[in-house]
Amino acid sequence: MNIFVCVKQVPDTETKIIPTSDGSFIETASIKWIMNPYDEYAVEQALLIKTTIPEANVTVVRVGSVKDTEALRTAMAMGADEASHVAAGDNLDSYSIAKALKGAIEKTGRKPDIILAGKQAIDDDCLQVPQILAEMFNLPSVSVIVGFEMNGTTVKVKREVEGGALEVYEIATPVVLACNKGLNTPRYASLPGIMKAKKKPLAQLSLADVGVTDADRRVKYSGFKLPPEKPAGKKFDATDAAKQKDVVAQVVGLLRTEAKVL
Amino acid sequence: MDFALTSEQREIRELALKFARNEMIPLAQEYDEKGTFPTEIFKKAWELGLINVCIPAEYGGPGFTGLDGVIIGESLAYGCMGMNTSFMANDLALLPIVIGGTDEQKKKFLTPFTQEFKIASFCLTEPGNGSDAGGIKTSIKDGGDHWIINGEKMWITNAGYADLFVVYGTIDVTLKHKGISAVIVDAKTAGIVLGKKEDKMGHRSSDTRGVRFNNVKVPKENMLGKPGEGWAIAMSTLDHSRPLVASSALGGAQRALDLSIQYAKERIQFGVPIAKHQAVQFMIAEMGMKIEASRLLVHKAAWMCDQGIKNTEVASYAKAFASDSCMQITTDAVQIYGGYGYSKEYPVEKLMRDAKLIQIYEGTSQIQRLVMSRELLK
Numbered sequence: 001m002n003i004f005v006c007v008k009q010v011p012d013t014e015t016k017i018i019p020t021s022d023g024s025f026i027e028t029a030s031i032k033w034i035m036n037p038y039d040e041y042a043v044e045q046a047l048l049i050k051t052t053i054p055e056a057n058v059t060v061v062r063v064g065s066v067k068d069t070e071a072l073r074t075a076m077a078m079g080a081d082e083a084s085h086v087a088a089g090d091n092l093d094s095y096s097i098a099k100a101l102k103g104a105i106e107k108t109g110r111k112p113d114i115i116l117a118g119k120q121a122i123d124d125d126c127l128q129v130p131q132i133l134a135e136m137f138n139l140p141s142v143s144v145i146v147g148f149e150m151n152g153t154t155v156k157v158k159r160e161v162e163g164g165a166l167e168v169y170e171i172a173t174p175v176v177l178a179c180n181k182g183l184n185t186p187r188y189a190s191l192p193g194i195m196k197a198k199k200k201p202l203a204q205l206s207l208a209d210v211g212v213t214d215a216d217r218r219v220k221y222s223g224f225k226l227p228p229e230k231p232a233g234k235k236f237d238a239t240d241a242a243k244q245k246d247v248v249a250q251v252v253g254l255l256r257t258e259a260k261v262l
Numbered sequence: 263m264d265f266a267l268t269s270e271q272r273e274i275r276e277l278a279l280k281f282a283r284n285e286m287i288p289l290a291q292e293y294d295e296k297g298t299f300p301t302e303i304f305k306k307a308w309e310l311g312l313i314n315v316c317i318p319a320e321y322g323g324p325g326f327t328g329l330d331g332v333i334i335g336e337s338l339a340y341g342c343m344g345m346n347t348s349f350m351a352n353d354l355a356l357l358p359i360v361i362g363g364t365d366e367q368k369k370k371f372l373t374p375f376t377q378e379f380k381i382a383s384f385c386l387t388e389p390g391n392g393s394d395a396g397g398i399k400t401s402i403k404d405g406g407d408h409w410i411i412n413g414e415k416m417w418i419t420n421a422g423y424a425d426l427f428v429v430y431g432t433i434d435v436t437l438k439h440k441g442i443s444a445v446i447v448d449a450k451t452a453g454i455v456l457g458k459k460e461d462k463m464g465h466r467s468s469d470t471r472g473v474r475f476n477n478v479k480v481p482k483e484n485m486l487g488k489p490g491e492g493w494a495i496a497m498s499t500l501d502h503s504r505p506l507v508a509s510s511a512l513g514g515a516q517r518a519l520d521l522s523i524q525y526a527k528e529r530i531q532f533g534v535p536i537a538k539h540q541a542v543q544f545m546i547a548e549m550g551m552k553i554e555a556s557r558l559l560v561h562k563a564a565w566m567c568d569q570g571i572k573n574t575e576v577a578s579y580a581k582a583f584a585s586d587s588c589m590q591i592t593t594d595a596v597q598i599y600g601g602y603g604y605s606k607e608y609p610v611e612k613l614m615r616d617a618k619l620i621q622i623y624e625g626t627s628q629i630q631r632l633v634m635s636r637e638l639l640k
């Protein structure tokens with residue numbers, strides 16, 4: 001059984017994002033990269049499947065810059081068997097990324113049974129690579145999964161919908177699944193795991209190797225800038241009962257004239 | 263010359279820091295308050311390979327360098343200096359075996375620590391002998407086919423939970439240093455009496471007690487080296503362990519700096535964040551400078567030891583500088599937090615209490631200066 005896990009390397013959640021001076025992208029030089037937190041659930045799910053099906057192969061695939069391969073090494077230290085890395089800029093659009101992931105998976109020569117990914121990347125929050133990838137492979141997909149069971153060649157997954165209700169799907173593999181928080185508890189990479197990961201195969205590919213060109217770009221970024229700083233909030237003192245009527249009138253007035261919400 | 267960590271060392275640090283943030287920091291305050299021994303956290307850290315990192319690969323250990331060890335030590339102390347004292351005590355107890363043990367002793371005593379979660383204690387200090395460790399009085403007598411230990415040890419970390427003790431004693435107190443010998447003692451041996459848990463100022467989650475040895479019989483093959491070789495083993499152990507203990511001061515200091523920066527940017531006084539006041543800026547600058555210098559010393563002392571270069575003097579620089587700096591930095595962190603810093607609601611007062619111990623154990627800051635000057639004036 002072949003399990004593929006798509007992982008993205010994203011800026012650490014505490015990173016202060018600064019646009020480059022020409023506004024073409026963000027400053028990446030001082031960023032600390034981590035594995036996208038939602039992808040950790042995907043890696044963990046793959047490893048959980050592997051504990052019940054020991055002959056399963058878990059390959060992690062990533063598209064992105066070569067500066068650091070933290071995310072792939074972490075996944076292998078957690079227990080994934082091998083990795084493929086497609087070298088590319090960090091500002092590709094979702095379509096190009098999905099196409100590159102598909103190319104990298106095909107390059108391994110193995111037919112995927114299950115492709116796992118995080119439901120979204122916490123940097124650009126596009127929430128669409130798993131779905132595009134499924135479309136390209138012509139496979140069914142379920143996103144935002146919080147429950148997983150494997151029964152032979154079918155999987156039973158639970159998906160969270162508005163209001164806390166769950167949808168339950170039974171699907172024959174191959175399938176693409178996008179994982180949400182709550183699916184499992186990702187393990188730590190252990191120190192022996194880190195040492196072992198160094199000896200695991202990591203295939204290095206270029207965009208050309210996986211057949212992606214500039215023409216595949218569907219989204220062009222016209223510029224990056226910080227949102228305007230929020231002006232400080234206004235405080236109204238209404239502790240004095242006698243003044244309350246006045247204060248209410250003031251607030252309503254400002255909501256009309258300044259905030260223009262009334 | 264290269265100051266960069268290897269990619270593997272960066273990964274090790276990330277793992278240890280992640281563990282410190284997720285597993286240790288959330289419980290540090292409560293465990294300190296209640297004096298809870300961190301058994302579960304200790305075990306979890308062991309499962310991830312973060313404990314007993316001094317054990318060589320031949321005996322089932324990770325095959326790490328001393329430099330790797332101080333990187334892990336700093337990161338775990340970042341989570342809680344107190345819990346880290348318990349973790350680190352395992353290394354301090356096992357190091358004499360790594361350094362002075364025979365192949366057989368290493369297989370017998372080190373390997374089980376890699377296969378099962380076990381706790382060890384290092385017993386050198388006595389009620390009457392702390393800094394003057396050469397004057398210890400615990401006796402180790404020849405009982406024919408075994409050794410007999412009699413005496414009292416004091417301030418023994420992990421004593422209440424230990425599976426194994428490494429005990430220093432003397433075969434003849436008149437021989438001074440030349441009589442000192444080290445034996446490995448199974449904690450289940452008859453005649454070992456534990457004292458009550460000390461109620462301490464800081465490091466309250468670590469377990470510290472007196473231990474009495476009443477006619478404790480130990481197999482002959484449990485002595486490290488020959489009778490009288492204990493002092494040399496102890497001294498050589500210090501060259502390895504002082505950088506490690508220094509690394510815990512470094513982790514505590516880094517935590518104090520990170521918290522101070524965060525608070526100074528949030529707390530508004532006189533209409534601006536206090537980080538805009540130069541007096542606060544300078545305290546933060548001082549912290550950063552001392553941490554950077556401590557880290558360079560700690561890494562160098564560990565690196566020298568790994569290279570087989572005599573590091574006694576630099577290890578003392580690292581231990582004294584890092585622990586004295588940690589004391590200053592954590593005190594200033596309380597200052598930056600003001601009244602809030604003095605409350606147990608906030609994390610910095612604990613750092614200040616925890617910092618104090620690192621200036622005391624594994625050779626006080628005064629003893630470190632004694633070692634340095636002795637080396638310099640040789």
Ligand SMILES: Cc1cc2nc3c(=O)[nH]c(=O)nc-3n(C[C@H](O)[C@H](O)[C@H](O)COP(=O)(O)OP(=O)(O)OC[C@H]3O[C@@H](n4cnc5c(N)ncnc54)[C@H](O)[C@@H]3O)c2cc1C
Nearest residue numbers: 384385386387392393417418419470622623624625626628
């Ligand atoms: C919480 C805790 C955990 C510990 N864990 C362990 C452990 O696991 N195993 C173990 O063996 N020990 C342990 N110790 C003991 C520790 O190493 C000793 O407390 C330390 O070495 C100091 O000894 P002392 O307390 O007897 O102080 P003393 O030696 O009595 O020193 C008192 C003061 O006199 C100063 N002083 C002494 N001699 C000189 C000198 N020649 N020149 C200048 N100043 C001097 C000291 O610097 C200090 O300021 C622990 C201690 C504590 C508090």
